[in-house]
Amino acid sequence: MKLILTQQVSGIGEPGDVVEVKDGYGRNYLVPRGFAIKWTRGAEKQIESIKKARSAREIATVEHAKEVAGQLQALKVTLRTRTGSNGRLFGAVTASDIADAVKNAGGPDLDKRRIEIGNPIKTVGSHRASVRLHPDVNATIDVNVVEA
Incomplete structure (x- = not known):
């Protein structure tokens, strides 16, 4: 299952990353808790805004x-x-x-x-x-x- 992370998930990735996870993990854990959204072409356009929001509140160096x-x-x-x-x-x-x-x-x-x-x-x-x-x-x- 291809997902776009909306929050940092230990061992998986950072917000805005496109990751490939097992179907059950994505469907039963990541998506319902708001850690990720399903990948689509339309959702891919949101990646840039997710990364901008992340860089604004992140400790940069x-x-x-x-x-x-x-x-x-x-x-x-x-x-x-x-x-x-x-x-x-x-x-x-x-x-x-x-x-x-x-x-x-x-x-x-x-x-x-x-x-x-x-x-x-x-x-x-x-x-x-x-x-x-x-x-x-x-x-x-x-x-x-x-x-x-």
Whole structure:
């Protein structure tokens, strides 16, 4: 199945890329979640606008990405949330929650779609999240989840 990516998908490609994936993966995962659109000649004309929007909000150079990574690693991010007994959270911490906490801690404004959480954060304590700043630069954020 031939698709045009609208968002970055790890291991597949960047927004605006035309990729060939298995039919089930494209039909059941990428298209319903809005990560891709079906390739047609008309949709191919949209590729340029997707790439322009991507370049406007993307960190352009590796040096700038490394600078932002340094800021993120030096940042103390604390996230206050409601908890139940035994330090368990009501729900889980999302990438959007982490992006807001980084901004509140005085860090750079991050796109929530670039934040990857390895295991779901469902307990109080210290956790790690990864941020894809540039194809060559990843940063890790230490998130301290505390009871509100």
